[in-house]
Amino acid sequence: MxxxxxxxxxxxxxxxxxxxxxxxxxxxxxxxxxxxxxxRPSKDATPLALGLYAxxxxxxxxxxxxxxxxxxxxxxEMFRFESFHMFGLIGSAVATAAVSVxxxxxxxxxxxxxxxxxxxxxxxxxxxxxxxxxxxxxxxxGLGWALLGACPGPLVALLGGGVSVLVAALIAALAGTWAxxxxxxxxxx
Amino acid sequence: xxxxxxxxWYIAGPLIGLVVPFLLILGGKVFGISAxxxxxxxxxxxxxxxxxxxxxxxxxxxxxWNLVFVLGIAMGGFxxxxxxxxxxxPMALGANTTSALExxxxxxxxxxxxxxxxxxxxxxxxxGLLLIVGGGFLIGFGARWAGGCTSGHxxxxxxxxxxxxxxxxxGFFAGGLLAVHILFPLLLS
Numbered sequence: 001m002x003x004x005x006x007x008x009x010x011x012x013x014x015x016x017x018x019x020x021x022x023x024x025x026x027x028x029x030x031x032x033x034x035x036x037x038x039x040r041p042s043k044d045a046t047p048l049a050l051g052l053y054a055x056x057x058x059x060x061x062x063x064x065x066x067x068x069x070x071x072x073x074x075x076x077e078m079f080r081f082e083s084f085h086m087f088g089l090i091g092s093a094v095a096t097a098a099v100s101v102x103x104x105x106x107x108x109x110x111x112x113x114x115x116x117x118x119x120x121x122x123x124x125x126x127x128x129x130x131x132x133x134x135x136x137x138x139x140x141x142g143l144g145w146a147l148l149g150a151c152p153g154p155l156v157a158l159l160g161g162g163v164s165v166l167v168a169a170l171i172a173a174l175a176g177t178w179a180x181x182x183x184x185x186x187x188x189x
Numbered sequence: 190x191x192x193x194x195x196x197x198w199y200i201a202g203p204l205i206g207l208v209v210p211f212l213l214i215l216g217g218k219v220f221g222i223s224a225x226x227x228x229x230x231x232x233x234x235x236x237x238x239x240x241x242x243x244x245x246x247x248x249x250x251x252x253x254w255n256l257v258f259v260l261g262i263a264m265g266g267f268x269x270x271x272x273x274x275x276x277x278x279p280m281a282l283g284a285n286t287t288s289a290l291e292x293x294x295x296x297x298x299x300x301x302x303x304x305x306x307x308x309x310x311x312x313x314x315x316x317g318l319l320l321i322v323g324g325g326f327l328i329g330f331g332a333r334w335a336g337g338c339t340s341g342h343x344x345x346x347x348x349x350x351x352x353x354x355x356x357x358x359x360g361f362f363a364g365g366l367l368a369v370h371i372l373f374p375l376l377l378s
Contacts, residue, residue: 057261065269138360176329
């Protein structure tokens, strides 16, 4: 604040701290870029940030594999309720994430860039059928999950691991997404 | 326990759950993998006139971090599957699950997917085609209809105590039960 106030109140005595060769507009431009968020380069697109996202993804892919979440057999077994493995896994993942989210909210923890963390609540649709998108879409997804034996994350981990035939499943998943986009206005949400 | 042994659920579950706070603190990002299917569709070089409105948006601004994250998952899968797993061993399933799979004609329990169906020869059979292409299409369609997949609803959504996510997860399980207990016996045996 102390460095800003003199500029506003007594601009005539303010001596800009800039190289002598720099034109005056330079300062205005940099100031404008600092205050207008839309003009700032995205913090998510820096090589460091993208590298960290890739690293976090690799960590997750490794855990998916080592815990056999990517196994078609484990998903089949889960839907037969014949092993506690998947339920314990999903349950403890949700519990860990829930405690983390609670801590973030309670202590108002910020991102590494100092920005507030916002979680937008899921909206109920405006369909005459209550929650149509969640249970109809959920049912559709669940059918696919059991048939393919993998949800999107494990599908990618299996592909990375070299199960090449799943390229067909990925193309089909993209086709399913495109088909949804085409039919979106006619489906209950 | 060797480096090739699978990890128990109480180790792997919390490790998966931690991805939620990591992403939130790193950049305020919400863990959700299937959004990448939409980003990938939006990134396809298709003229705007032929692209549904749902897929016309700045995918690089909203989704680049997530696509890089998913590439990381593939790398993690590569390392986990090829260097830290023994895919020659049969999956340690319960006796009931094993005999139920035998009734469906699935006797090779090695690796992460049943090789009889999830191979290029398997894809040429009606059952393999249904599981791989049918399953892939349904997860793509269903995830966007429901507004999330296992990561977005079952982990991120439940961790934030979102009721719509609970409805979606109930839908996932209803769909999975339908596939495993009704479709599989009809289609595979």
